[in-house]
Amino acid sequence: MVNVMVRETGQEEPVSQSFLKSLSLLEQAHRRLHDVVKDNLERAGERSLTGVQALLIYEIGESETPASALRARGSFAGTSMSYNIKKLQEGGYLVQSRSSDDRRAVRLKLTPSGKAVRSRVRDLFEKQAVALEPTASVRADDLDQLNKTIGRLERFWSDQIRYQL
Numbered sequence: 004m005v006n007v008m009v010r011e012t013g014q015e016e017p018v019s020q021s022f023l024k025s026l027s028l029l030e031q032a033h034r035r036l037h038d039v040v041k042d043n044l045e046r047a048g049e050r051s052l053t054g055v056q057a058l059l060i061y062e063i064g065e066s067e068t069p070a071s072a073l074r075a076r077g078s079f080a081g082t083s084m085s086y087n088i089k090k091l092q093e094g095g096y097l098v099q100s101r102s103s104d105d106r107r108a109v110r111l112k113l114t115p116s117g118k119a120v121r122s123r124v125r126d127l128f129e130k131q132a133v134a135l136e137p138t139a140s141v142r143a144d145d146l147d148q149l150n151k152t153i154g155r156l157e158r159f160w161s162d163q164i165r166y167q168l
Contacts, residue, residue: 055083062076063097064121
């Protein structure tokens with residue numbers, strides 16, 4: 004039997020069709036986030052960063068952060084993260100240091116330039132959070148439901164890998 008979902012229009016839609024649409028929308032939203040961040044930085048005169056790099060700066064935060072913590076959060080893939088860290092260090096946005104105890108462990112810390120970019124991205128997100136309901140009709144309960152669903156998908160996919168389902 005095919006699982007179906009009843010849409011708001013009353014029409015039934017197979018779960019597989021909704022799932023595939025959700026995957027596409029997640030990917031599009033993720034790319035658009037990069038575009039919005041990049042556009043915001045370019046308007047401020049910052050043209051040397053990609054959206055991915057700016058979000059990496061944002062995720063590093065104000066204090067020293069282990070690179071492994073960023074990987075563990077699943078924010079950035081290993082290879083592209085290494086490349087972007089190298090580019091950010093070359094651009095003067097962050098410094099990396101190795102632990103004296105474990106030379107493999109890398110810690111990341113933003114420079115003043117990196118902190119300025121992080122502040123700009125944080126301000127962008129705060130401005131957008133305020134504008135969500137009046138301009139896009141997105142309410143807090145909509146976001147709560149979205150967060151629950153994305154969390155469940157993430158756990159589902161983690162279990163697929165962990166338990167080889």
